[in-house]
Amino acid sequence: MSLQGWRRADGRKGIRNVIAVVYLVECAHHVARRIVDRADDPQVHLIGFPGCYPNDYALAMMKALTTHPNVGGVVLLSLGCEGFNREALSSHVAASGRPVETVVIQQAGGTRAAIAAGLDAVARVRALADSEAIRVPVALSDLVIGTICGGSDGFSGITANPAVGRAFDSLVDAGAACIFEETGEMIGCEGHMATRAASPEVAAAIEASIAQAEDYYRAMGYGSFAPGNAEGGLSSQEEKSAGAYAKSGARPIQGVILPAEQPPGPGLYLLDVVPPGAPKFGFPNIVDNAEIGELMACGAHITLFTTGRGSVVGSAIAPVIKVCANPETAARMADDMDVDASRILEGRATLDKVGD
Amino acid sequence: MSSALIRLSPTDNVAVCCRSVAAGESLTIEGLELVVQRDVALGHKLALVPLKLGDVVLKYGVPIGSMTAPAAAGDWVHMHNMKSDYMPAHLRDATGDRA
Numbered sequence: 001m002s003l004q005g006w007r008r009a010d011g012r013k014g015i016r017n018v019i020a021v022v023y024l025v026e027c028a029h030h031v032a033r034r035i036v037d038r039a040d041d042p043q044v045h046l047i048g049f050p051g052c053y054p055n056d057y058a059l060a061m062m063k064a065l066t067t068h069p070n071v072g073g074v075v076l077l078s079l080g081c082e083g084f085n086r087e088a089l090s091s092h093v094a095a096s097g098r099p100v101e102t103v104v105i106q107q108a109g110g111t112r113a114a115i116a117a118g119l120d121a122v123a124r125v126r127a128l129a130d131s132e133a134i135r136v137p138v139a140l141s142d143l144v145i146g147t148i149c150g151g152s153d154g155f156s157g158i159t160a161n162p163a164v165g166r167a168f169d170s171l172v173d174a175g176a177a178c179i180f181e182e183t184g185e186m187i188g189c190e191g192h193m194a195t196r197a198a199s200p201e202v203a204a205a206i207e208a209s210i211a212q213a214e215d216y217y218r219a220m221g222y223g224s225f226a227p228g229n230a231e232g233g234l235s236s237q238e239e240k241s242a243g244a245y246a247k248s249g250a251r252p253i254q255g256v257i258l259p260a261e262q263p264p265g266p267g268l269y270l271l272d273v274v275p276p277g278a279p280k281f282g283f284p285n286i287v288d289n290a291e292i293g294e295l296m297a298c299g300a301h302i303t304l305f306t307t308g309r310g311s312v313v314g315s316a317i318a319p320v321i322k323v324c325a326n327p328e329t330a331a332r333m334a335d336d337m338d339v340d341a342s343r344i345l346e347g348r349a350t351l352d353k354v355g356d
Numbered sequence: 357m358s359s360a361l362i363r364l365s366p367t368d369n370v371a372v373c374c375r376s377v378a379a380g381e382s383l384t385i386e387g388l389e390l391v392v393q394r395d396v397a398l399g400h401k402l403a404l405v406p407l408k409l410g411d412v413v414l415k416y417g418v419p420i421g422s423m424t425a426p427a428a429a430g431d432w433v434h435m436h437n438m439k440s441d442y443m444p445a446h447l448r449d450a451t452g453d454r455a
Contacts, residue, residue: 236420236442
């Protein structure tokens with residue numbers, strides 16, 4: 001593979017050189033979005049956190065996302081009075097060797113002035129990110145790849161998920177780090193997963209993470225099972241799980257990591273997305289988009305998203321590749337689907353071929 | 357693999373419909389003759405053998421829930437006659453699994 005990327009000071013390599021414009025509270029969202037719109041640069045992306053209260057999770061996520069290997073520079077958008085610790089985030093980005101500027105809307109003079117200041121900041125950060133860029137070849141072993149499923153149906157576990165599993169096996173064999181997730185969608189698979197653990201400690205961590213997910217969903221009163229799953233032919237949480245689990249392939253599981261934690265080495269990891277303790281409203285909130293953000297915060301350069309019913313979730317910073325399980329969806333939503341795994345069902349391709 | 361049904365594991369007592377099937381259709385899967393009992397959409401499951409109350413439903417060779425009502429061979433197996441052994445599912449009308 002001959003892919004040119006960008007080397008970062010921490011040794012990781014990016015496959016993009018994105019400028020992230022980051023709103024730190026919902027009140028700054030509009031200004032940040034206008035800056036990104038008006039910058040009119042496909043490599044200037046919008047990310048942010050809408051809450052307004054001290055939140056360790058949000059700070060850890062934003063630190064990880066603003067120093068993601070695909071990010072070359074950062075502009076922070078603060079209203080001014082919000083709870084987010086903008087100084088801590090700015091220092092973290094600066095310490096990573098990336099250019100960073102902060103626009104505080106209340107100090108800049110309001111919406112119009114902050115948009116103008118933000119556009120100037122983006123231009124300066126963009127120029128620095130380009131001039132300081134160190135281009136390097138990127139190998140598969142430099143990559144972190146995530147996988148998630150959404151809008152699953154009766155075909156997801158037959159076509160797209162096992163095809164991604166084959167791809168994961170090849171990527172792990174090539175030295176990449178691969179992350180699969182949604183412990184709530186692995187309920188029922190914990191026994192088999194534990195047999196794939198690289199050590200007894202990892203087996204115990206896997207079983208503990210699934211038990212925590214089961215407690216969480218029991219307290220919520222339902223599993224990670226949406227009405228569309230049932231319309232697509234799935235009848236129970238464990239049926240959905242058995243199909244979802246196929247995304248992980250067959251290689252040993254090296255460890256369980258938390259959102260915004262980097263995989264400590266190559267190989268396959270389980271991301272535990274369920275927060276500890278009793279379920280609470282607020283963040284984190286377990287949905288596909290949040291989980292993609294969490295995979296990216298764990299360093300994922302690319303996320304393989306399998307879907308049967310058809311999801312249209314995209315992503316800033318790191319691309320999301322749609323792998324479609326269902327032949328009717330692949331035809332109906334062709335513009336959104338990148339890989340058609342339903343060919344397997346119709347005998348037009350093998351699992352291994354789609355996995356490649 | 358262009359047949360109407362796919363059995364994912366040899367121990368499975370249900371098969372997945374690769375296309376929508378109609379009531380009265382005769383299907384053959386791995387030497388087994390089945391008459392479809394009602395219209396079933398693609399991606400959904402058909403019973404390969406008669407299933408009785410409490411039977412464990414096997415797909416991928418693993419349990420995916422238990423029968424809450426009997427089903428004839430060729431009948432649709434879904435949330436009206438099976439439920440999770442772990443936790444209820446929610447539908448848009450919020451009725452969920454039957455207990």
